[in-house]
Amino acid sequence: MYQTLDPRDFTVFITGATSGFGLAAARRYAGAGAKVVAAGRRRDRLEALKAELGADACHIVELDVRDWRATSDVVAAIPAPFDAINVVLANAGLALGLQPAADIDIADWETMVDTNVKGLMYTVRALLPGLIARGGGHIVTMGSVAGDYSYPGASVYGASKAFVKQLALNLRADVQGKKVRVTNIEPGLAETEFSLVRFKGDAGRASKPYEGTQAMTAEDIAEAVFWATVMPAHVNINRIQMMATTQAFAPFDIFRED
Structure with missing residues (x-):
């Protein structure tokens, strides 16, 4: 029988755990018996998640990952037994606006x-030394198909996700021999709060990308994250790029004079 890793041995640190992919991943891991450190900016949602998963399964930290000192301090202050982190899901991220550059x-x-x-x-730098010191683990970064495929209005968002992809690949070289695995998850169309954030609370505009089609769910993405991390320790999944079946690559855009 094929032997995968036991998630009951995992302590998973998740950024952006208050919604979308991060929230779905927290539920997936806790449901499989892992301990979860859920980090996010919205205290009320963190408290609700802790109440849902239970204090034995979930430790919460209020954190804005844009602040290096806060990130470093939060990681240093995590109490036992939640401090034995061996899986990191660096999920916090967002898109804002869709205007031309x-x-x-x-x-x-x-x-x-x-x-x-x-x-x-900041997330990687704060947590990677601990993974190495504890004998290994797994860093999962949250990229996007926008890191490979361009579309109008995604100039800096797409560039930022290309950075995520390349950092993950470079980390693989950096941690060679350290028993640390690195995976970049690259989702396409998925229905979460992503568009609501992009359009700054405009629910009408946010719903448009999902009308008349079937997008992926946060749970779909969380399942891919989970699968990559439970693969046997000798297997590293470098990248998982996933799209809704109803989504495909855009055609070349050719401008023509009237």
Whole structure:
């Protein structure tokens, strides 16, 4: 019988755990017997998650990953038995706006870079030394198909997700021989709060990408994350790129004069 890793041996640190992929992953791991450290900015949602999963399964930390000092301090202060982290899901990220590059609010670009790029850097840097010291583990980063395929209005968002992909690949080289695995998850169309955040609470605009089609769910993505981490320790899943069956690659865009 094929032997996968036992998730009951996992202590999983998840950023962006208050909604979407992070919330679904917290539930998936806790349901399989893992301990979960759920990090996020919304205290009320963290408290609700802890009540749902139970204090023995879930430790919560209020954290904005854009703050290096706060991230470092939070990781250092995690109490036993939740401090024995061996799986990290660096999930926190967002898209803001869909305007052309010449028109977008520069603050939106800065927020995406601070969260998707610097927040990821801070998360990895704060947690990786502990994984190595404890004899190994797994870092899972949350990329996007936008890191490979361009679309109008996604200039900095797509660039930030290309950074996520390349950081994950480079980490694989850095941790060679350290028994640390690295996987980048690259979802396409998935119905979560993603569009609601992108359009700053405009529910009408946020619903448009999902009308008349069947998008993936947060649970679909969480299952891919879970599968990659329970594979035997000698197997590293470098990348998982996934799209809804109803989504495909865009055609080349050719501008033509009238």
